[in-house]
Amino acid sequence: VPSDIGDLPVYSSLPVASAVPVVRVGIGELAVGGADARLKSSGFGSCVGVSLCDPEAGVVGLLHAMLPVAPADLQADGGADHPPARYADEGVRALVAATVEAGATRSRLVAKLVGGSRMFAFGGTEGTIGDRNVEAARATLAALGVPVVAEDVGGAVGRSVELTGPDGDLTVSRAVGEDQTI
Amino acid sequence: MNLDVRALGRFSRLADEGAARAAAALSVMLGVESEVVAGRVGVATRDDVRRELAPESHVGVVVPFRGGVSGNALLVFDQPDAETVLASLTALAGGNDALAESGLAELANVLLSGFVDGWANHLGKEILAEPPVALNAAAVETVLPEPGVPALAFRNRLTATETGTEFGVYLLPSREAVETVFAATDDEGLPAERLLTFSELVRDGAAQASAHVSALTGIETVVEVAGLSFAPVERVPSLVSPDTRLGVVLELVGLPSGYIAILFDEASASHVVDALMPGMDADADLRQSAIMEVGNILTSGFVDGWANDLGTTIDISPPTYVHDVAPAILEPVAASLATTQDVGMLVESLVRTPSGTFTCEIYVVPEERGLARALAGRGGREDDPDLQADTGA
Numbered sequence: 001v002p003s004d005i006g007d008l009p010v011y012s013s014l015p016v017a018s019a020v021p022v023v024r025v026g027i028g029e030l031a032v033g034g035a036d037a038r039l040k041s042s043g044f045g046s047c048v049g050v051s052l053c054d055p056e057a058g059v060v061g062l063l064h065a066m067l068p069v070a071p072a073d074l075q076a077d078g079g080a081d082h083p084p085a086r087y088a089d090e091g092v093r094a095l096v097a098a099t100v101e102a103g104a105t106r107s108r109l110v111a112k113l114v115g116g117s118r119m120f121a122f123g124g125t126e127g128t129i130g131d132r133n134v135e136a137a138r139a140t141l142a143a144l145g146v147p148v149v150a151e152d153v154g155g156a157v158g159r160s161v162e163l164t165g166p167d168g169d170l171t172v173s174r175a176v177g178e179d180q181t182i
Numbered sequence: 183m184n185l186d187v188r189a190l191g192r193f194s195r196l197a198d199e200g201a202a203r204a205a206a207a208l209s210v211m212l213g214v215e216s217e218v219v220a221g222r223v224g225v226a227t228r229d230d231v232r233r234e235l236a237p238e239s240h241v242g243v244v245v246p247f248r249g250g251v252s253g254n255a256l257l258v259f260d261q262p263d264a265e266t267v268l269a270s271l272t273a274l275a276g277g278n279d280a281l282a283e284s285g286l287a288e289l290a291n292v293l294l295s296g297f298v299d300g301w302a303n304h305l306g307k308e309i310l311a312e313p314p315v316a317l318n319a320a321a322v323e324t325v326l327p328e329p330g331v332p333a334l335a336f337r338n339r340l341t342a343t344e345t346g347t348e349f350g351v352y353l354l355p356s357r358e359a360v361e362t363v364f365a366a367t368d369d370e371g372l373p374a375e376r377l378l379t380f381s382e383l384v385r386d387g388a389a390q391a392s393a394h395v396s397a398l399t400g401i402e403t404v405v406e407v408a409g410l411s412f413a414p415v416e417r418v419p420s421l422v423s424p425d426t427r428l429g430v431v432l433e434l435v436g437l438p439s440g441y442i443a444i445l446f447d448e449a450s451a452s453h454v455v456d457a458l459m460p461g462m463d464a465d466a467d468l469r470q471s472a473i474m475e476v477g478n479i480l481t482s483g484f485v486d487g488w489a490n491d492l493g494t495t496i497d498i499s500p501p502t503y504v505h506d507v508a509p510a511i512l513e514p515v516a517a518s519l520a521t522t523q524d525v526g527m528l529v530e531s532l533v534r535t536p537s538g539t540f541t542c543e544i545y546v547v548p549e550e551r552g553l554a555r556a557l558a559g560r561g562g563r564e565d566d567p568d569l570q571a572d573t574g575a
Contacts, residue, residue, distance in 0.1 A: 022215060022343075024217060024218065026198075026220065026416075026417065026420055027416040027417060027419060027420060027513070027516075028414070028416035028417070042424060042507070042509065043419055043420070043424065043507055043508075043509025043510045043513065044510060044513070045419070045506070045509070045510030045511060045512070045513030045514055046513050046514040046517050047513050047517070066416045066513065066516065066517050066520055067517055067520055067521065081188060081191065081192065081524040082524060083414075083416075086416050086520065117510070119504065119506070119510065119511060119513065119514045120431055120502040120504060120514065129514055129517050129518070130514070157506065157510075158506040158507045158509070158510025158511070158513075159510070160507070175426045175505075175506045175507045175510070176426075176505070176506075
């Protein structure tokens with residue numbers, strides 16, 4: 001997420017235009033934003049998406065996690081090879097922390113869940129990774145006392161989302177079917 | 183030389199962060215909102231790089247860098263995109279062409295420093311950028327890898343949301359940099375020279391798939407892209423087309439294990455079905471089985487060649503039919519490998535008609551350690567007691 005461009009050289013010959021607050025959240029990433037934020041993430045298959053919102057503070061956050069549970073040695077390499085946002089459990093913790101740091105109050109946070117599809121299964125290798133992703137996100141949110149107020153999970157369909165501030169509206173679009181806002 | 187796959191993953195991640203910084207810089211300097219397309223690193227030959235940079239059809243700027251790591255960073259545009267960018271720079275420069283030209287050099291400096299600085303910070307070493315030079319035939323010659331030596335090419339792309347203008351960024355570390363930063367210190371790595379051979383196998387497989395498609399459908403196709411890339415495992419689904427695709431996914435079990443996806447755009451899938459069942463008003467089930475059959479044929483054509491060349495056995499599962507956006511199809515594939523590896527490999531082939539009316543994408547996501555062993559000639563099934571454990575089957 002481009003958050004720090006303070007060290008860029010300033011060129012007097014070129015006028016400075018304003019930045020546009022659309023942020024793409026890739027797989028294994030999270031992002032937070034304010035009242036005018038638009039956070040987008042696409043191609044959710046078995047991955048789980050978690051959105052958080054504190055509507056009073058106007059802070060929103062979005063996570064796109066691939067695996068349910070982080071390995072025990074997650075911090076051994078400082079996250080260089082295993083970014084916490086790759087995992088639903090560590091990712092949710094990091095997302096809650098990031099929204100609080102951005103001005104949200106934890107007790108006011110509400111969550112929405114998306115994704116966790118069962119795209120296909122081979123001999124148990126994929127199994128229900130989508131289900132396990134959703135369960136891990138749900139369990140971690142419960143442990144942190146953040147209620148899940150809406151969800152569009154499961155099935156066998158890919159989804160893309162756009163999260164907007166300040167109210168945390170989450171628009172879910174599917175490759176096949178209608179968009180809906182949850 | 184063996185390549186350290188984890189280093190490839192780390193530097194690829196740093197390049198993605200550089201792309202995010204470049205996107206922020208673009209919005210500040212030009213007021214252009216841009217999307218970052220996930221970057222990738224691949225093994226490339228001198229000919230690969232020359233073909234890709236093709237100075238006759240590209241405009242760009244080269245920024246050589248030296249110090250902790252040496253090499254070249256390039257900002258590259260297709261000819262029409264370069265005109266769009268120069269026009270907006272000229273507008274910003276109040277119609278002064280000379281200022282616009284120097285603006286392009288400044289733009290390159292700012293965008294490319296976002297990439298190179300990330301590497302410098304990671305290594306804790308200083309990297310100095312030299313003055314930018316225009317990308318022309320002479321400049322391309324100076325950035326090409328040495329003949330016969332496998333080089334690394336980091337490729338990133340930013341796409342301006344409104345105009346679709348593409349900003350291509352290439353980072354080409356020098357041979358010395360490759361040997362100091364990306365060489366494996368143990369025997370776990372991937373043999374770089376064998377990766378080049380494997381790339382040829384991929385091209386052969388793609389050519390065979392193209393021939394099969396042409397024979398089945400009567401549509402003359404060519405191989406547009408065929409290659410092998412590395413990226414952090416969770417980014418692998420982002421490397422494929424964001425659009426809706428229809429096709430099959432099959433699991434590979436052996437050396438290497440992994441997954442193969444054969445994906446058509448919807449119109450091309452209809453072509454395939456109509457060609458296989460001419461004059462028939464096929465229902466959804468029949469259409470699906472036709473696509474699955476074509477998937478089987480293309481997969482065995484692709485994978486049998488690998489097994490023969492590598493001297494290994496690769497079993498292929500029955501096909502699963504898929505119809506969704508391509509990254510969502512690839513997510514569970516990447517997720518199943520992400521439990522055991524941090525860096526993903528994507529073997530991609532694009533078979534299409536020259537006009538693009540028919541396209542078939544073939545993606546193989548191999549399990550890393552199995553591929554490393556197969557490439558290192560340690561893949562014989564009969565002398566491999568660990569095979570069962572390693573394939574996870």
